[in-house]
Amino acid sequence: MNVVIIGGDAAGMSAAMQVVRAQPDWKVTVLEKGAIYSYAQCGLPYYIGGIVKERDDLIARAREVFQEEHGIDARIYHEVQDVDGENQIVKGIVTDSGEPFEVAYDKLLIASGASPVFPSFDGSELEGIHVLKTIPDAEKIVTDMQEDVLNVTVVGGGYIGLEVAENFVEQGKKVRIIDLSERLGTVYDEEISEFIQKEAEAKGIELVLGESVKSFEGDQRVELIQTDQGEYRADMVIVAIGVKPNSDFVKNTGMHLHETGAIVVNPYMETSVKNIYAAGDCATQYHRLKEKNDYIPLGTHANKQGRVAGSNIAGNTKTFKGMVGTSIVKFFDLTIGKTGLGENEAKELEIDYEVIGFETAPHASYYPGDNPLFMRMIKHKQTDQLLGVQAVGKSGVDKRIDVAATALYHRMTTEDMENLDISYAPPYNSTWDPLQQGARRL
Structure with a gap:
């Protein structure tokens, strides 16, 4: 049995381990777009802030462990571009060589995660503008902020925006948050948001709320942010306005997708296409209170869903029982x-x-x-x-x-x-x- 997994992080490797433990004779191939396996995305802001000292501390298991100890064919720089559901073939390109590849599967798990939302702002190609989703993203930010960076603007006042803002303040930077909403933390009720705003102001963060970013300006490096109401100087910009599921490559399969673009799965992590499963940030999560599929991408869900998917692929029936939308964040005190x-x-x-x-x-x-x-x-x-x-x-x-x-x-x-x-x-x-x-x- 050939099992192919797209994505080498939480959901993908949780599934892979379930398969190799239950079916040691099966072949498991993992196609990872980047070069790092099983890392802690939620720890990235604290690496930027210097609380996590070494980037390797964020890696739960190195790729070599999966290969040498568990016999998993853990590939890197393999970007999947298409899934042929009828012939059960995954197609893509090896990004460091430009060579195309094809891998046949008997069972396929899509655990491709999500990518930061980054609108096509004018000037978005300027140096000093970053997103934060991967360890390489964090390393670029840490390297870049040594270059006479004093003023940092964070676009977005959600979870990642708040955590990043805090860690830049802890690094001695002057920080501004720009958000389209009139308040920070819009996932919370207004009374809760008021506490967040007061804490931000008490720590010296400049809040620019109710304004929409239109463009970035500068020579080679960003120097100015233009909104619909004003302009603001910045030495560095972090865009943290949410994520979108990595599911574009399945659109030719006719697979059912959620309104967010996430792949719709049933409790067994099965998609609407035979022999294809999905789990983690690219998939839906059933909300037990709303009694419908939702999209709340978190590491806790990814690990659970990956484990369920891997068990079912290996022939041990399990179901994902759903979630209730639980989250927590530290913001200064x-x-x-x-x-x-x-x-x-x-x-x-x-x-x-x-x-x-x-x-x-x-x-x-x-x-x-x-x-x-x-x-x-x-x-x-x-x-x-x-x-x-x-x-x-x-x-x-x-x-x-x-x-x-x-x-x-x-x-x-x-x-x-x-x-x-x-x-x-x-x-x-x-x-x-x-x-x-x-x-x-x-």
């Missing part, structure tokens, strides 16, 4: 977390909901330390089912978000939340956990 639906999502789904926002503390009120925790909780008005939780504070956010994510997965009500047996000691909690405080008020 704040931790911001979200799980489930926000208020805007509930409105879009036409859910009859109730929501509450309140300030509390992650520990007993009498225990020393001024450490407020702000939370928003939303529930279904008729069924009492918990629908979502958002939190922001200096500590205690991760615990509440993870407990809430577990509750959402199991469709618990706010009354169920009140009855949870949650750990308590004054340094860590009050007798009623903040989640339970909110549940009692809703």
Whole structure:
């Protein structure tokens, strides 16, 4: 049996390991567009900030490990350009030589990931303009920012934009964030965004909100950013306005695609084309609360989906149980977390909901330390089912978000939340956990 996998990162290699362990006699070929396997994309901002000292610390397993210890044909610089689903052949080009290649498969997994969104701005070819998705991207940024770079502009106020902005500030740069939206962190409700904005301003970040980038200007290197409302000087620009699934090469197959361009998969990670699976940032994820396919590309989903896909390819039936939209981000002294639906999502789904926002503390009120925790909780008005939780504070956010994510997965009500047996000691909690405080008020 010939198994071909497109993509050598989280989903692809999680799948590959499932296949070689279950079917050691099968041939597994991985076609990786770049030269690095199994690296931690989420750690890249911290490499830029110097918190992660060595780039190799971000690599979970080297390509040689997959080849020598597990017998995987792990190829590099193999860019797939077409999939012939009828004849079961993958076609592409070896980018460092320009030579074409073809590989036949019995089972194919597409784990091609996603690429940064980069609109065709005038002047986008100038030096000093970067995206951040791969280790080579991060290395270019680290090298470039040594070149008398003082002023850095980050285009985009989402997860990556916030993390990158923080790490440039920690490197002593003057940082500006430009975002088309009127607020930072639009995946969160407005009250949460207000905390993010205050933290950014307190750390000296210049915020330019509600403006759209039109062009970059300069001689050879970027010097100026032109928006629809003004112009701003910059020595370096990081464009972080989202990602798009790498799925263009499957369009000739007639494969079903999501509105985002992600490949639609069923719980077994099967696509609509026979013998082709998909997983990770190029594929959809089933949202347990929305009860439909969604696109929230995260490393946690990629690893789970890759494992499920590999198991099914190898003949061991497993299903991806879905996700509830859980995420967390550090931004200077704040931790911001979200799980489930926000208020805007509930409105879009036409859910009859109730929501509450309140300030509390992650520990007993009498225990020393001024450490407020702000939370928003939303529930279904008729069924009492918990629908979502958002939190922001200096500590205690991760615990509440993870407990809430577990509750959402199991469709618990706010009354169920009140009855949870949650750990308590004054340094860590009050007798009623903040989640339970909110549940009692809703």
